[in-house]
Amino acid sequence: MSQDGTAVPHSAxxxxxxATYYHLAKxxxxxxxxxxxxxxxxxxxxxxxxxxxxxxxxxxGQLLAGQALTDSIEGIIVGYFLWTLSVGAYSAVSxxxxxxxxxxxxxxxxxxxxxxxxxxxxxxxxxxxxxxxTSAIVLAVMLVLTGTRLNLDPITVVVVAGLAxxxxxxxxxxxxxxxxxxxxxxxxxxxxxxxxxxxxxAPVFALPWMRILPLAHGSAMLQRAMVDGxxxxxxxxxxxxxxxxVAVGYLAVGxxxxxxxxxxxxxxxxxxxx
Amino acid sequence: xxxxxxxxxxxxxxxxxxxxxxxxxxxPALKLTNLSKRFGTGDDAIVAVDDVNLTIEPGSIVGLLGxxxxxxxxxxxxxxxxxxxxxGSVSVFGNRVDGTRRSAYRDVDAMLExxxxxxxxxxxxENLRYFATIHGIDPNSVTQQHDRLLDRLELTDKADTxxxxxxxxxxxxVSLASVLAGGASLVFLDEPTLxxxxxxxxxxxxxxxxxxxxxxRTIVLSSHNMDVIERVCDRVVMMANGRIVADDSVxxxxxxxxxxxxxxxxxxxxxxxxxxxxxxxxxxxxGETAAGRTTIEITHAGERLYDVLDVLRNEAVTIDDIRxxxxxxxxxxxxxxxxESEQTATSGRAE
Numbered sequence: 001m002s003q004d005g006t007a008v009p010h011s012a013x014x015x016x017x018x019a020t021y022y023h024l025a026k027x028x029x030x031x032x033x034x035x036x037x038x039x040x041x042x043x044x045x046x047x048x049x050x051x052x053x054x055x056x057x058x059x060x061g062q063l064l065a066g067q068a069l070t071d072s073i074e075g076i077i078v079g080y081f082l083w084t085l086s087v088g089a090y091s092a093v094s095x096x097x098x099x100x101x102x103x104x105x106x107x108x109x110x111x112x113x114x115x116x117x118x119x120x121x122x123x124x125x126x127x128x129x130x131x132x133x134t135s136a137i138v139l140a141v142m143l144v145l146t147g148t149r150l151n152l153d154p155i156t157v158v159v160v161a162g163l164a165x166x167x168x169x170x171x172x173x174x175x176x177x178x179x180x181x182x183x184x185x186x187x188x189x190x191x192x193x194x195x196x197x198x199x200x201x202a203p204v205f206a207l208p209w210m211r212i213l214p215l216a217h218g219s220a221m222l223q224r225a226m227v228d229g230x231x232x233x234x235x236x237x238x239x240x241x242x243x244x245x246v247a248v249g250y251l252a253v254g255x256x257x258x259x260x261x262x263x264x265x266x267x268x269x270x271x272x273x274x
Numbered sequence: 275x276x277x278x279x280x281x282x283x284x285x286x287x288x289x290x291x292x293x294x295x296x297x298x299x300x301x302p303a304l305k306l307t308n309l310s311k312r313f314g315t316g317d318d319a320i321v322a323v324d325d326v327n328l329t330i331e332p333g334s335i336v337g338l339l340g341x342x343x344x345x346x347x348x349x350x351x352x353x354x355x356x357x358x359x360x361x362g363s364v365s366v367f368g369n370r371v372d373g374t375r376r377s378a379y380r381d382v383d384a385m386l387e388x389x390x391x392x393x394x395x396x397x398x399x400e401n402l403r404y405f406a407t408i409h410g411i412d413p414n415s416v417t418q419q420h421d422r423l424l425d426r427l428e429l430t431d432k433a434d435t436x437x438x439x440x441x442x443x444x445x446x447x448v449s450l451a452s453v454l455a456g457g458a459s460l461v462f463l464d465e466p467t468l469x470x471x472x473x474x475x476x477x478x479x480x481x482x483x484x485x486x487x488x489x490x491r492t493i494v495l496s497s498h499n500m501d502v503i504e505r506v507c508d509r510v511v512m513m514a515n516g517r518i519v520a521d522d523s524v525x526x527x528x529x530x531x532x533x534x535x536x537x538x539x540x541x542x543x544x545x546x547x548x549x550x551x552x553x554x555x556x557x558x559x560x561g562e563t564a565a566g567r568t569t570i571e572i573t574h575a576g577e578r579l580y581d582v583l584d585v586l587r588n589e590a591v592t593i594d595d596i597r598x599x600x601x602x603x604x605x606x607x608x609x610x611x612x613x614e615s616e617q618t619a620t621s622g623r624a625e
Contacts, residue, residue: 016411016412016415016416016419016457017411017412017414017415018410018411018412019406019407019408019409019410019411019412019413023407023412023413024407024408026407027403027404027407027408027413031393031396031400031404034395034396034400035395035396038395038436039395103390103391103392103393103394104386104390104391105390105391105392105393107354107356107384107386107391108383108384108391108405108408109408110354110355110356111354111355111356111379111382111383111384112379112380112383112408112409112410112456113376113377113379113380113408113409113410114408114410119408263358266355266356266357266358267357267358268313269311269313269322269348269351269357271356271357272351272356272386
């Protein structure tokens, strides 16, 4: 109503402008940012738990393995860093999709011009950025605790680790999609993140075919970058190409699984049921 | 960009002119054609929506009524694309949901489960901005509209409060506000007044009428509260067993039901006369006061009313009051949905 109580047409004040994918990206990323800074307990809790388990691994390992563990500590730190990144990205995406179902917001996204899939993808990007921030803190504390030095070329670490966990994002999307379809399976799929330990430490030099598994090739490259000091441009085209292909491939497959699963859920009428 | 063009042409907050266009050109806000949805297979199959045809004109408020399991929610979700129907088609302002999904969805939003559907960790205003964006509107261009919306729903004081800190009734209003924030022309509301106090409920009902009759938005309202439906809706669609069993204006539905029921009150109607009237005309006694006044009701009166009046005149009965019964929508609803259930049971159709 206007001040005189008469009805004012919507368009009288300003003409609404259409939103583009730029506006969508801004809205989704800003929302994630707000929640991150407004409710830091989750992030802090994640950091504390990650450091607690690393403490057990490091000090417990020293008691059991002594010098053997100390000799390989650099590799362990890099592997643990990548594992925390992977777990953060995977659980953030898969759990987030479950939460959207429970909140009833996934249904609302379905009935918009953009749909939910690009929103989920953008949220995945936001989660990866967030996970990088928290894992960087975990990495810094690990280095201080153990007195270890690593090569931390930011461009190399961000690109290699980022592409490595992009494949995990794909797994997160797939798991999220399956959870939309079969709600009760979600908690079981969270156990998958422990399998990432195997992928991070996969013997890709002895068994080269393992490079096509998510994380495995990226983990080997990250070890070379952070332990041996190899820079991004010093990797072979083959290594970089495979890293990109694995990342994009798993992300595309995961995204497709998510899309198909939500479509199936719509057909069965179980999209919003929880 | 195709989407931008589409939004600019048709939609949302900016498009009162488009609403008018739609009304002038008689493009239905919603058109369901032979819509069917069955869940399960074999003997366990449930027909949730059974060959439904429904057309809703722009700028109207349509109430969707039906007992639990009637198919209302499935129908709404099919219209929204949240459930994919087995057969039939859904068009929103002339755009088919299955073919031109983006064009169809720029004009539709829904509040399906009361206070859910929003991000509780965001503030009220942040929710409005977010949902405007995902509905294809740059939120910076509708700030004033959002302020007005908050004002109308009495949420201005809470604009910067996280939704989680609000009462259930407030959350309900926020949910409605966020549905309207993107300027959807067709809005589905499922139990929008559930959990609201009387005053808030009335405010909301007034706002719904204003949205339809002044802003030209089309509202499909599903509720178990017959009073709300009766007060707010221009038209009522009643469902039972997946089918539409009545589709008319509230006045017409009520007048159909009232046409033949008459109540007569008099202090001169004694037990002997009551027995006579029951025997001859199947009247029912609906009230006896301490002062000795008796009220009888004649259903399907028709010509019999004059016969009853003749009997009363012959018995020298002085009539204190005679009136046509004004039934509530609830009675119409119970009659229609009850009849449908009986027919279904008789025909042995799987529910």
